[in-house]
Amino acid sequence: MERLVGALEGLGESAFALSLLMCAGVVLGFVGIWPLFAVWLERKASADFQSRLGPMYVGGFHGWLQTLADGIKLAFKEDLIPAQANRVLFWIAPAVAFCGAFATMVVIPIAQGVEIVNLDIGIFFILAISSVGTIGVVMAGWASNNKWSLYGAVREAAQLVSYEIPIALSLMIPIIAVGNLRLGHIVGFQCAGPEDAGFVYLSHHGWLLFYSPWTLAAGLIYFVASLAECKRAPFDLPEAESELVSGFHTEYSGLRFSFFFLEEYVFMFVVSIVGALVFLGGWQPLPFVSFQFDNPLMKLIGAGILLGKAVFLVWVQIWLRWTLPRLRVDQVMTMGYKYLTPLAMLTLMGMALYQYWGCRYIPGIL
Amino acid sequence: MFTYMRNVVDSLRTTVKGMQVTWKNLRRPETTVEYPEQLVPLPEGYRGIHTLDTDICIYCFQCAKICPVDCIEMRAERVEKKFLSWEVFNIDYNKCLFCDLCIEVCPKDCIHMDKRDGSAKFALITDDRSTLNLDILEYKGLSEADKVAVVKVREENAKKAAEKAKAAAEKKAAADKDESEDKKDKADDSGK
Amino acid sequence: MAATVEARPPDKYVDVRTQELQINMGPQHPATHGVLRVAIWADGEIVTRAEPDIGYLHRCAEKIGESVTHIQYVPYTDRYDYLAAMNNNLGYCLAVEKLAELEIPERAEYVRVIVSELNRIASHLMAIGTYGLDLGAFTPFFYAFREREEILRILEWICGARLTYNFIRIGGVMRDCPEGWLEDITRFLDYFEPRLEEMNELLTHNHIFVNRTANIGVVSLEQAVKYGLTGPNLRGSGMRWDLRRDDPYSIYDRFEFDIPIGTGIKGTVGDCWDRYWVRILEMGESVRIIRQALDQIPDGEIMAKGVRHLAFKCKAGESYQAVENPRGELGYYLISEGGQISYRSRIRAPSFCHLSILEEILPGSMFGDAVAIIGSIDIVLGEVDR
Numbered sequence: 001m002e003r004l005v006g007a008l009e010g011l012g013e014s015a016f017a018l019s020l021l022m023c024a025g026v027v028l029g030f031v032g033i034w035p036l037f038a039v040w041l042e043r044k045a046s047a048d049f050q051s052r053l054g055p056m057y058v059g060g061f062h063g064w065l066q067t068l069a070d071g072i073k074l075a076f077k078e079d080l081i082p083a084q085a086n087r088v089l090f091w092i093a094p095a096v097a098f099c100g101a102f103a104t105m106v107v108i109p110i111a112q113g114v115e116i117v118n119l120d121i122g123i124f125f126i127l128a129i130s131s132v133g134t135i136g137v138v139m140a141g142w143a144s145n146n147k148w149s150l151y152g153a154v155r156e157a158a159q160l161v162s163y164e165i166p167i168a169l170s171l172m173i174p175i176i177a178v179g180n181l182r183l184g185h186i187v188g189f190q191c192a193g194p195e196d197a198g199f200v201y202l203s204h205h206g207w208l209l210f211y212s213p214w215t216l217a218a219g220l221i222y223f224v225a226s227l228a229e230c231k232r233a234p235f236d237l238p239e240a241e242s243e244l245v246s247g248f249h250t251e252y253s254g255l256r257f258s259f260f261f262l263e264e265y266v267f268m269f270v271v272s273i274v275g276a277l278v279f280l281g282g283w284q285p286l287p288f289v290s291f292q293f294d295n296p297l298m299k300l301i302g303a304g305i306l307l308g309k310a311v312f313l314v315w316v317q318i319w320l321r322w323t324l325p326r327l328r329v330d331q332v333m334t335m336g337y338k339y340l341t342p343l344a345m346l347t348l349m350g351m352a353l354y355q356y357w358g359c360r361y362i363p364g365i366l
Numbered sequence: 367m368f369t370y371m372r373n374v375v376d377s378l379r380t381t382v383k384g385m386q387v388t389w390k391n392l393r394r395p396e397t398t399v400e401y402p403e404q405l406v407p408l409p410e411g412y413r414g415i416h417t418l419d420t421d422i423c424i425y426c427f428q429c430a431k432i433c434p435v436d437c438i439e440m441r442a443e444r445v446e447k448k449f450l451s452w453e454v455f456n457i458d459y460n461k462c463l464f465c466d467l468c469i470e471v472c473p474k475d476c477i478h479m480d481k482r483d484g485s486a487k488f489a490l491i492t493d494d495r496s497t498l499n500l501d502i503l504e505y506k507g508l509s510e511a512d513k514v515a516v517v518k519v520r521e522e523n524a525k526k527a528a529e530k531a532k533a534a535a536e537k538k539a540a541a542d543k544d545e546s547e548d549k550k551d552k553a554d555d556s557g558k
Numbered sequence: 559m560a561a562t563v564e565a566r567p568p569d570k571y572v573d574v575r576t577q578e579l580q581i582n583m584g585p586q587h588p589a590t591h592g593v594l595r596v597a598i599w600a601d602g603e604i605v606t607r608a609e610p611d612i613g614y615l616h617r618c619a620e621k622i623g624e625s626v627t628h629i630q631y632v633p634y635t636d637r638y639d640y641l642a643a644m645n646n647n648l649g650y651c652l653a654v655e656k657l658a659e660l661e662i663p664e665r666a667e668y669v670r671v672i673v674s675e676l677n678r679i680a681s682h683l684m685a686i687g688t689y690g691l692d693l694g695a696f697t698p699f700f701y702a703f704r705e706r707e708e709i710l711r712i713l714e715w716i717c718g719a720r721l722t723y724n725f726i727r728i729g730g731v732m733r734d735c736p737e738g739w740l741e742d743i744t745r746f747l748d749y750f751e752p753r754l755e756e757m758n759e760l761l762t763h764n765h766i767f768v769n770r771t772a773n774i775g776v777v778s779l780e781q782a783v784k785y786g787l788t789g790p791n792l793r794g795s796g797m798r799w800d801l802r803r804d805d806p807y808s809i810y811d812r813f814e815f816d817i818p819i820g821t822g823i824k825g826t827v828g829d830c831w832d833r834y835w836v837r838i839l840e841m842g843e844s845v846r847i848i849r850q851a852l853d854q855i856p857d858g859e860i861m862a863k864g865v866r867h868l869a870f871k872c873k874a875g876e877s878y879q880a881v882e883n884p885r886g887e888l889g890y891y892l893i894s895e896g897g898q899i900s901y902r903s904r905i906r907a908p909s910f911c912h913l914s915i916l917e918e919i920l921p922g923s924m925f926g927d928a929v930a931i932i933g934s935i936d937i938v939l940g941e942v943d944r
Contacts, residue, residue: 049388050700051397147581151603151925233694234766242589242692243929323384323760325767326694328926329603339374377765387760388697397704411733413718432867434630465633465724466717466732471867479718 023116027105035265039067041311042318049322077254082145085251089143093136094252094259100133101266108273109184110306111283111299122183123171126274127164130229133263134160137238137248140260144251152247155329156238159228162336163235167225169344173218173351174208174278183274187282191290199292206288207281214351219279221344223313226271228336230264233321237329272313273306280309412479413464416457418502419476423452429468429477437461438468452503459498578606585614589692589929592939596916598928605928608920610913612942619944623892623903628654628728629867631903636722638907639941641684642884644677644713647726652807653879653890654728657872663859666730667809671851672743673713673725675844679750680709681884682790682837682844685936689834690761692933693770693926698761705753708746715739729865740852747845754841762838771834772825775919775931779828785918786911789886790840791935794820794833801882813850815843830934837936871898885909885936905944909937 040055044062047054055063081090107122109115119125134157141153175181178189190208193201205211209219228235239247249260276282283302284290293302327335399406408414430438441454469477581598584590593614599607619638623631635650636643648670655662687702710720716739717725717732725732761767777787782795792799800817802810818839820832874896880889886908893902912935920928 046696047396048392050697051391051394051704052700053396053398053400056400147579236694240694240926242694243926245587319385319388320381322697323388324381324695325690325761325764325770326926327766328770328924330924331766331769339370343374373765380763380765384760384764387756390756391697391701397707409715409718410736411718412714428868432630434626434633463633463722463724464719465722466719467629467633467724467867470732 023106027102027116031102031105031262031266034269035262036067036071038265038268038314039070039261040064041315043067045315045318046322049319071258074258075255079255080251080253082251084145086143086145089139090251091256093140093143094256094263095136096139097133097136098259098263098266100130100136101263101270103129103132104270105266107183108270109187109277109282111303112187112293113184114299114303115184118182118184121181123175123181123186123274123278126270127168127171130267130270131160131164133267136263137260140252141248144248146251148244148246148250149248152238152240152244152250155244156231156248158329159231159235159237159332159336162333163225163228163340166221166336166340166344167229169341169348170218170222170225171274171278173344173348174211174215176348176351176355177205177208177211177215183277186278187284190281191284193290197290197292201290201292203284203288203290207279207284209279209281210287212351212354214347214354215279217343217347218351219275221340221347222275222279223316225336225340225344226275227317227320228332230267230271230317232264232268232317234324234327235332236321236326237332240326242326268314268317269310272317273310275313276306276309282306413466414479415459415500416468416502417478418455419478420452420503422474422476424474424476425452426473428471428473432467432471434465434467435461435463437463455502456499457502459500460495583928590932591688591937594913594932594937594939594942596920596928596932598920600925603924603926605920605923605925608917608928610916612910612913612939615939615943617940617944620903620905623905624900627870627898628872628900629870631900632727633722633724636724637940638905638944639681639883639885639888639909639938640721641938642677642681643721643723644674644726645681645881645883646888647724648674648808649879649881649883649888650890651726651728652881653877653892654872656877656879657875657892657894658728658870659873660729660862660865662730662862664856665734665858666860666862668851668855669716669731669735669860670726670808671810671813672848672855673716673723673731675848675851676709676713676743678844678884679841680706680713682841683709685837685884686757686761686834689930689933689936690767692929693767695761695764695767698757701753701757701760705750708749712739712742712746715742727861727865728870729862730860734860740855743848744852747848751842751845754838758838762835768824768831770926770930771830771934773829774825774923774927775830775934776826777828777915777919781915781918782828785915787886787915788908788911789883790836791833791886791912793818794836795828796820796822796832801880801887805880807879807881810847812854813847815846818843830930833934833936869898871896872900880906883908885938885941886912888941907941907944909939909941910944913937913942 040063043066044054046052055066057063057066058069059065081087104126106116107119107125109118137156138153141149141151141156144150174186178186180186180189186208190203190205192204208215210216227233231238237247238244239249241247244250249257252260281287283293283306285305291298293299425442427440430436430440437458437460439454439456439458440452443451443453464479466479469479579600581600582595583598584595585593590596595611595614597609597611598605617637619634622634626634632647632650635646639646683702683706687699687706690696690698690702713723713725714720715736717723719725777791777795779795779797782792782797787795788799796819798817798819801807802815803817816839818836820827820829820836822829822832823835824831826832872892872894874894876891876893878889878891880887882888887906888908889906891902891904891906892900895901915935916932919931923931
């Protein structure tokens with residue numbers, strides 16, 4: 001895709017704009033289709049965990065069209081805005097929330113060298129842009145003129161701001177090893193091998209998760225913090241339906257509601273794919289054995305592997321959601337500030353020292 | 367510090383344990399069924415819609431008298447001085463408690479509650495409440511077509527159940543065999 | 559620099575509290591277990607005042623008891639605590655039988671005990687399932703319902719209904735056990751006990767669950783007695799009081815069972831976790847009782863002689879009969895003037911008393927705790943409003 005962008009760039013400004021539109025279209029298409037699958041997956045997985053059948057009717061095979069039917073239903077629902085709501089904010093909020101999740105897709109490499117923008121601050125960009133969603137949620141809660149929504153919004157703001165620290169720190173740990181913020185480089189580090197490597201070779205470092213005990217801990221911290229970042233159970237405080245009815249989207253219905261819904265599932269995918277890229281070797285299927293992913297066919301396979309890993313992580317998130325009770329709001333804060341942040345800092349320090357002394361005294365570690 | 371570490375370990379341990387339980391349940395067969403297509407057999411004596419056997423009814427009005435909610439509306443007409451015939455026998459299912467008292471007081475055992483088993487209809491679901499005031503004289507239990515459908519569904523269900531039971535038994539037998547072999551192996555090991 | 563800090567009046571920057579937020583929780587709220595409305599005054603996430611508001615499900619139950627005959631009133635008793643209809647039937651029938659001085663056949667007594675204890679398990683399963691749901695754990699709810707479904711199937715088999723049974727009648731029970739019914743109960747009990755263990759692993763000892771419930775909503779024994787709490791809520795506060803043992807009715811004096819009480823294993827005595835844990839243990843005790851009843855059940859009649867539905871009359875007098883409902887002490891007070899209809903019928907509903915303690919224990923808790931506390935006292939609004 002980069003090459004495509006480059007080729008079109010040569011054609012002039014209008015073609016460049018066209019190429020950007022095309023990229024946006026690709027991302028939007030994915031963002032539209034992925035939640036259909038993810039919601040279906042969640043429904044079926046939860047049904048399986050709970051000895052139920054789940055959707056079985058629409059589409060024939062295990063109700064695979066159920067989410068599409070629901071989406072159509074949502075799209076045709078009456079668009080309600082509460083009388084006392086702040087109409088402008090109420091109207092913009094879902095779009096802002098959605099943009100946060102949507103824009104992060106730009107820097108994610110789906111296979112070796114296949115990404116829309118090869119940004120040199122990739123991870124930093126994801127962390128920064130994903131926070132925009134919070135603003136949308138706070139806007140939604142405030143504009144609804146509903147006390148439950150307000151509670152949800154305040155909880156969301158507090159929770160997301162506090163969990164950004166451990167999530168950023170835990171992502172710093174592999175970056176210490178790699179020394180680069182580019183997502184492509186991080187995967188490249190994990191499959192770095194000898195110069196004259198053949199198709200299959202033993203990589204120097206292997207997956208970053210198994211690179212050192214510190215990265216293993218960082219992976220765990222990242223996973224837990226990412227659950228909180230995408231408002232999944234046990235951290236689903238902003239929309240805790242037994243406490244706050246529906247939290248920040250209590251007053252939303254129809255298409256606007258579905259935007260919040262999409263945002264949640266897209267963001268689940270984003271944190272999972274970032275986790276897969278940074279800790280689980282991206283498109284490399286095995287921890288310490290790497291393959292050459294240079295021709296288009298291999299790239300396609302690599303993209304499949306990467307997506308598979310992301311879907312697996314999403315599935316684990318779903319599994320956790322249907323296992324655990326919800327934390328209380330102060331416990332969420334305690335968990336963020338007293339447990340995850342110090343542990344992440346400790347791990348960061350450990351990793352820094354490990355890296356420093358490891359390079360000096362254990363030859364060949366870098 | 368000890369509490370701190372214990373909290374970390376405990377939360378991880380119990381989470382993993384809980385996930386084991388949900389995983390175990392993931393592999394168990396589902397307990398729900400696809401309702402209108404697949405029916406759960408109802409027991410004998412299920413309390414459904416009433417049927418009245420007018421041939422043996424002696425017009426004693428006891429069922430209407432015992433009804434706690436007065437949902438039975440009945441009126442009989444005198445024919446040729448002695449005989450009575452039902453003019454109206456309505457039961458209002460908006461009110462009915464399905465308490466079975468009308469069946470019990472009947473001295474001739476002529477009023478029953480029908481199972482409507484397997485009639486593949488959402489028996490009392492309606493969008494018009496007035497339809498719930500049923501004329502029991504009209505309603506004679508399941509129609510012939512319904513009865514055929516019931517038999518068919520039952521047979522299918524029985525077949526499925528038998529297949530399932532067979533598969534389960536085979537699986538169990540295999541598992542038992544494995545287990546006994548395992549035990550044997552272990553016994554051998556310990557013997558050595 | 560220090561001087562400037564001191565110069566400012568301390569309350570201006572220490573006290574950052576602003577306006578209290580009044581929130582209307584219910585009657586349409588996912589966690590109020592029916593149609594309870596709680597007006598909550600909250601300071602941020604902390605509840606400062608709470609007022610339960612009832613009456614959304616009022617159905618004139620007591621007045622109906624004074625206008626229909628005793629026999630006709632039994633199906634109405636199903637509808638108060640609809641999760642434990644058998645126990646409600648039992649209480650009313652015992653009260654009427656006391657007035658009419660009826661002799662109940664042995665077999666009927668045993669069937670009554672079996673179905674009431676089964677219904678107690680079903681009710682407790684519902685209680686712990688929805689409690690998990692209140693705390694955000696969905697899956698235990700479905701597991702509890704799966705187990706409850708088995709019980710409902712067993713009860714449907716014997717009486718033909720799933721929720722409002724009207725099975726225990728004045729003078730006995732409605733039907734004799736169908737063939738294979740008693741064996742099926744044994745099979746169910748064998749299946750149920752390991753499943754209960756699973757529930758403990760999944761929910762009871764879960765770290766998050768313990769942290770959400772331990773030391774929350776503590777009801778001291780003194781408070782519990784003062785507010786008239788009964789049942790698991792009183793036992794959760796550490797009092798060994800169970801009407802089945804302390805004022806035996808029916809044939810409960812023939813069975814051996816323990817009365818579990820809250821001991822504050824995870825926190826303080828009388829916290830939410832204790833109340834929850836008492837319910838779990840009670841299900842085990844119910845299983846014990848049912849097993850004994852299944853061993854002892856004799857053959858014979860199931861209905862007392864001389865109970866004619868349309869002409870059943872009580873002697874003049876009054877009677878009070880309390881039974882140990884899954885939720886607590888359910889009492890029926892009847893005055894009869896010798897006819898078919900009670901002159902006065904009064905119901906002492908446990909949930910009504912339990913609800914009144916909310917006002918005392920909710921203030922000071924956080925919002926999530928408020929939900930946990932309302933769930934832990936396990937009220938049924940049909941019974942509260944009657």
